[in-house]
Amino acid sequence: MRRPVSVLAERWGDSLYRAAFAVCRNPQDAEDVVQDTLLAYFRSDKQFESDEHIRAWLIRVAVNKAKNATVCFWRRNRRSLEDYMDALTFEDEGDRDLMDAVLRLPERYRIVLHLFYYEDYSIREIAALLNLGEGAVKSRLSRGRQQLRKTLTEEWDDEQS
Amino acid sequence: MNNRERYKRAFQALHAPNNEWLEAVNMDRNSQHTRFSLSRRAAVAVMIAVLLVGSLSAAYAADLGGFRRMVTLWFHGQATDARVEVYTGEDGGVDVEYASEGDEEGSPAPASYVVTWKDENGEERQMMGGGVAMEADGTERPLTMDEYVEELMGAGAELVEVNDEGRVTLYWYDQAVDITDRFEDGACRLTLTHGDETMYFTVIDAGDGAYNVSASEDGYVD
Structure with missing residues (x-):
């Protein structure tokens, strides 16, 4: 189809x-x-x-x-990330901090976090999408969460990895 | 609110600037399709009277620059991606060449546009034709690309198709009428309704498997 x-x-x-x-x-x-x-x-x-x-x-x-x-x-010449972020309208100011924290993570963590939290893909599905082993996805997800927890403190719940 | 909900809410602040990036969904801007291989049997010519066509859909048309656009058309009641190319020769005609029955290059075909799409089986198909606009003073002129696209993109854009058995079908909205046996003296006239819309169709057999279609809300066009 x-x-x-x-x-x-x-x-x-x-x-x-x-x-x-x-x-x-x-x-x-x-x-x-x-x-x-x-x-x-x-x-x-x-x-x-x-x-x-x-x-x-x-x-x-x-x-x-x-x-x-x-x-x-x-x-290309472009607006800075800060300018772009400033122009966005967030429902809650904490959302801006969350996006900012995610965007400051290394790319390998950002991708996995986004597919997991936004697209609702499972670890197995993310592994297939990114052509990675499930262990690598789990590891990146865990480290990404840890860094978000460190940055956002109480705005990001501690999760079992 | 858990982490997932927070994450989604944060990223929902991002929105794709639709109008800008849809315009750039272009196809093969650099590739040149100046020659076509069309079976004479498959060629279908459609004449559109631009003043007379009814409602149009609000689907998008991504301008490819010049005389080529990618559009979403309604074929057989299905939204379908298609490429529309408009050719204007010195005389307002086109320089489309198609294969003759012997698969040799034939002479230029008298048409002003070519629509290319893939059918439900993934097979590439083409339709070619021409159209004129009638000015208020009764004079005619070739349609522009914008006008062709506007006409073709209408959910009610009429289309005549000839199948391999030679049966001729007129499509309009979700209606398909076999008009093969309804020609008298080379012309078929029929009236179709869609909701409150009534359209009078005149289909002329132009020979060689080509048909000219005129549609009017006011009566048959002779």
Whole structure:
């Protein structure tokens, strides 16, 4: 099965953008990642088993493209992350601190945390998406949580890893 | 509120700037499709009377620059990704070439646009045709890209299709009418309704498997 790009864009555009931003920490790059991901879908002849299969494929492509964006030699002039964050409207001021803390983590932790906490993927699913072992995912998730706990103190509950 | 809920609430502050990045969902900007291989049997010409078409959908059209756009069209009642290319030759026609029956390059086909999409089996399909707009003083002019896209993207965009058995079907919204046996003197006229909308269709057999379709809310177009 396949879905029109417009349907995917409406359904998962924000989600792809958030995942890309969590990785590359730059709004313009995140926009480019969403564009490139949808374009990759359009150009692909791949048939999918379900909507969930499409979603997982899009997220995998978006994460990989976002990772590539962070190592690209050429980077465009852009607003600083601080300026961009200042322009965002958060429901609670603690949310700004949380996003800021996440974005300060190393990339390998950010990706895993985002897929786990925002996209609701399991450790096994994240391992498959990122082509990692489950042990590596658990380790990154645990270390990411520890660092968030250290930064956010009581704003981040201690969890069993 | 647990960690997951906090995390989601924080990141929901981020929103993709839709209009900007949808515009850039472009296809093969650098690749050139100046020649096409179209089976003469598969070629379907559609003439659109732009003044006469009804409601249009609000689907997006990503401008690819120049004469090519990626759009979402309604084929057989299904939203489908498609590429629309408009060609204007010196005389306002097009320079699309298609294969003749012997698979040799044929002469330029008299058409003004080509729509390319993939059907439900993943097979690439193409439809070609032309359209004119009628000015208030009765003069005609070729449609622009914007007008073609506007017309084609309408959920009620009419489409005539000829299958391998030679059966001719007129599609409009979710209706499919076999009009093969309804031609008299090379023309088929029929009226269809969709909700409160009534449309009068005139389908002309132009030969070689091509059909011109005119649609009007005011009566049959001769």
